[in-house]
Amino acid sequence: MHEMSIAVAMVEQATEAPAAKGHEKVTAVRLRLGELAGVVADSLRFCFSLACAGTPLDGASLLIDFVPGRARCEPCGAEWATGMPPQLCCPQCEGGRTELVAGRELQITGLRHADGEPPARTAHPASVQAEES
Numbered sequence: 001m002h003e004m005s006i007a008v009a010m011v012e013q014a015t016e017a018p019a020a021k022g023h024e025k026v027t028a029v030r031l032r033l034g035e036l037a038g039v040v041a042d043s044l045r046f047c048f049s050l051a052c053a054g055t056p057l058d059g060a061s062l063l064i065d066f067v068p069g070r071a072r073c074e075p076c077g078a079e080w081a082t083g084m085p086p087q088l089c090c091p092q093c094e095g096g097r098t099e100l101v102a103g104r105e106l107q108i109t110g111l112r113h114a115d116g117e118p119p120a121r122t123a124h125p126a127s128v129q130a131e132e133s
C-alpha cells in the first residue's frame with residue numbers, strides 16, 4: 001500500500017530529524033500535503049498510527065496542512081487552481097505546456113514533543129521519500 005510506505009518513511013524521518021534529538025517522545029507530526037500528491041489523507045492517518053507503534057512516535061497525532069494544487073501556463077503566464085481531478089489545460093489559451101506550481105508537497109514541517117515545547121520548525125522542510133513498492 002502506497003500510504004503505508006509513506007507512513008513508514010515519515011516515522012523514520014521524524015525519529016532521525018535534528019529537531020527530535022534530545023527528546024524521548026514525539027506527540028505530533030505536522031505534514032504539508034499537496035492536493036495532487038496522490039495520498040489519501042484518511043488512509044495515511046490510519047497507516048501512520050500503525051507505523052508509529054513501538055517507536056518514539058507511539059500515539060502521536062498527525063496534523064495535516066493541505067496545499068491546494070496550482071498550475072501555471074508557460075506561454076501566457078496564467079495561474080489557476082487545478083482542483084481534483086486536476087485541470088492541466090490552460091483556461092485562458094487552452095495551451096498544454098503547464099507547470100505545476102503547488103500541490104505535490106509531502107513534507108514534514110514540524111514535530112511536537114512530550115515535554116511541552118512548542119512545535120519545532122525544521123529549518124529545511126524535507127520531502128518524505130517513500131520507496132515505491
Ligand SMILES: [Zn+2]
Pocket residue numbers: 073074075076077078090091092093094095
Ligand atoms: Zn495559457
